Amino acid sequence: MAVAVAVAVAAAAARVWGSSRGLGQAGLLLRRSAARGLARSLPQRQEQQHFPSLDDKPQFPGASAEFIDKLEFIQPNVISGIPVYRVMDRQGQIINPSEDPHLPQEKVLKLYRSMTLLNTMDRILYESQRQGRISFYMTNYGEEGTHVGSAAALDNTDLVFGQYREAGVLMYRDYPLELFMAQCYGNVSDLGKGRQMPVHYGCRERHFVTISSPLATQIPQAVGAAYAAKRANANRVVICYFGEGAASEGDAHAGFNFAATLECPIIFFCRNNGYAISTPTSEQYRGDGIAARGPGYGILSIRVDGNDVFAVYNATKEARRRAVAENQPFLIEAMTYRIGHHSTSDDSSAYRSVDEVNYWDKQDHPISRLRHYLQSRGWWDDEQEKAWRKQSRKKVMEAFEQAERKPKPSPSLLFSDVYQEMPAQLRKQQEALARHLQTYGEHYPLDHFEK
């Protein structure tokens, strides 16, 4: 019906203006309708020019697709969007046995212990901020599954660019409690020499790039690093973590686009935890989350249940295999929930209900789901749970007490690492400080600092 109307309109136009283009349009439409067997119902038109068959397919350099003669806007599908891949249900039972990664007991226990140790450390360090012992902290409650599930699927040498809520990746890579604490306390053992706010970890040995505060800046950087890995033929993937809020930044757009055009072996891992400080996802975006953006850039994308460690593991594992083999980016959007506050500077009861938080804590938590799985396999029980809780708390408390007792880094480090080689005027200032402290040191709390 619409075709007949369109043809009539075009024919009318042709009559009014008599332009060959008008006729041409009518001619095209007629040919189309002929293909659908409607030609007989349409009035005869004048002889048309014959266009070469190439003209039937769009030749635009910018896109390859068919023509369509029906006006139709593509509907963003937010009601039934991209489905959420999961392996376990909320009770830790495998839903589809063919998706079970069949991880050995040791590995699953390592996943569990990493998540729970992180959880314990989070509790203690959060409290320590409340007590004025450290200046700031960010917990990972509820998102532990996204960290360890993905970390377990990578090689130890794969490069990690995080945002700030990925401590579980380091935990899985056996970053010692001592060093977590050292960074939060800024003590002499801190690899970062006390130069950053707490939770801004960095570890060269474990291929974890130092956390940087401005959001999403790590996204194009990760792409650049992936490009370097591709150049080096290193059999190495770069994984880049970010939240659904950070994905709104311009850097994210640029990073996704470049990863696709430069064909880089990178996994974009979005932790969609429902909130960016107080901004809920309903105000952060109107599309179907972050996974739906991937195809817009030409990136293979998937949405997974972030609280299901095995789903996260499976998706990351496959993404890694293909990213390296095919030199192309992958986008994984892990749906989860931020059970804790954004940070110690936030009180989330101001913008969400305690009931909502409790629901996720009690009904859908990555740690309890994995525990159910472990218990149903006979690999864990209540006694072991009790013992491990006691042991992990003890470990954390010991590291914590040690961290408090350690001195701060030496004041002479005030001047280093601005450049690779210390410039003359900084060296002069460093020497002037040393001389000053020699004479007046007693007036300063020097015993809190390393010499």
Added chain:
Amino acid sequence: MAAVCGLMRRPLEQVTVRDAINQGMDEELERDEKVFLLGEEVAQYDGAYKVSRGLWKKYGDKRIIDTPISEMGFAGIAVGAAMAGLRPICEFMTFNFSMQAIDQVINSAAKTYYMSGGIQPVPVVFRGPNGASAGVAAQHSQCFAAWYGHCPGLKVVSPWNSEDAKGLIKSAIRDNNPVVVLENELMYGVPFELPSEAQSKDFLIPIGKAKIERQGTHITVVAHSRPVGHCLEAATVLSKEGIECEVINMRTIRPMDIETIEASVMKTNHLVTVEGGWPQFGVGAEVCARIMEGPAFNFLDAPAVRVTGADVPMPYAKILEDNSIPQVKDIIFAIKKTLNI
């Protein structure tokens, strides 16, 4: 061009600033395969200002990369690639557009080595034309020497002639710190004699060292980039009146070689600074402040004077634009005023 074709170089060959930069990059790309160039139009188009002419043809897609239009994107990519061990040269079509990437340059490139406690170096070079051009209006004419010179963690160089351009780009690429190379579009086409040392593939100009382009006794005139040429012209004019100017080409903005300037002021007792950028918080302001803080202050016979761009967004109308940047007559005027002539 001789550089790209690799013809035998004669001593004292005339090479434009553009070709000098091209030669410098070409030599460093050849020397170290971790070096690569990325930016808009740098590959098949040979560069928006043709500075990368011939490089894509010689080194191909892997080393010379055209990027989509996102300064924040490709600056971030460059930073990430540097973090992962490559040595990128990130070209901004002009430094005006670097403002769209300023977070990547300052918060990531400049500060990361310090903030990571020395774990994470970022050996990236940001280069491109800086400062006034001709008839491109305010959004294409800003000088960023003071902006970037302000930040610890960055090195900032500002070449004037071909020798400067070649030696400094090579030093910048070999430097393990993030380096900002402020070129000048109006200088790209200007030929200079390249002395024979500058034709060696290991010719480097040290970052952090100024050069005395012209010896003098009556007054020290300090400039960077294109104004150095104007100062030398002014010096030639004034020489006929018996005034001998010592013209210092800063070459590096940060770390600033204040010692060379101090030694000169201690000799001449007078100081004029010249720059294309705006006066407030500018390069000249920094030079004057440091002179006051150091031994040279006691040798000044008159207050130091700055000659700068006019404190307005660059006008478009030619007559206004011409009068918004320091001209030779402005430099002569400032010198005579300082000398009380």
